[in-house]
Amino acid sequence: MKKTRIAVLVSGGGTNLQALIDAEKSGILKSGEIVLVISSNPGAYALTRAANAGIPGYTASKKALGGQEAFEKEITRLLTENRIDLIVLAGFMSILSADFTSRYPRRIINVHPALIPSFCGKGFYGLHVHEAALAYGVKVTGATVHFVNEIPDGGEIIMQKAVNIRENDTPETLQKRVMRLAEWKILPLSVEKVSAEMANRE
Numbered sequence: 001m002k003k004t005r006i007a008v009l010v011s012g013g014g015t016n017l018q019a020l021i022d023a024e025k026s027g028i029l030k031s032g033e034i035v036l037v038i039s040s041n042p043g044a045y046a047l048t049r050a051a052n053a054g055i056p057g058y059t060a061s062k063k064a065l066g067g068q069e070a071f072e073k074e075i076t077r078l079l080t081e082n083r084i085d086l087i088v089l090a091g092f093m094s095i096l097s098a099d100f101t102s103r104y105p106r107r108i109i110n111v112h113p114a115l116i117p118s119f120c121g122k123g124f125y126g127l128h129v130h131e132a133a134l135a136y137g138v139k140v141t142g143a144t145v146h147f148v149n150e151i152p153d154g155g156e157i158i159m160q161k162a163v164n165i166r167e168n169d170t171p172e173t174l175q176k177r178v179m180r181l182a183e184w185k186i187l188p189l190s191v192e193k194v195s196a197e198m199a200n201r202e
Ligand code: GAR
Pocket: 010, 011, 012, 013, 014, 015, 016, 017, 046, 090, 091, 092, 093, 111, 112, 113, 124, 125, 126, 129, 179, 183
């Protein structure tokens, strides 16, 4: 069966990208293959992870390209040239326009470090999400993988996993635990689920 061709969009450390690369190696991700990595940041360590795994990596910098429109045009060019079926946002810190997301219905998925609809939407990204969860005083948080539509963090939920908050947690300790216990598990499982569904449809 033809494998779903996956592009992973990143901005930073790329531990979720690494989880996907490892899942492909171990056979957890078997219905899709990661064929392209695009970083919004030229210095992202995620690009080194891609290179180490032999996956072509490119940078699309909003600043260098001159704005959102040129940024999305460059991403679209790379996706089209590489015949991408599924786009995975893995620590991608830019919001994509409605014009962009509407061109890929149910073909973009994102991992968010909280249990949506809590601590999500504009301004809730990276460590800020965990700061907000601790400030609110919730006892349980987690991660969500969802389809991306025109509403930031508003698309259909694919998988969620809860993580308990500990009394002495800092945003940093909580972020690490949410990644290890939730994100790195449900992102590969979700990507396999969606890839398999897409491969069956074709
Ligand atoms: C992850 O916790 C991811 O869920 C979050 O940023 C971190 C990236 O880490 N993403 C967002 O907040 C997107 N709204 P990584 O680069 O090591 O995968």
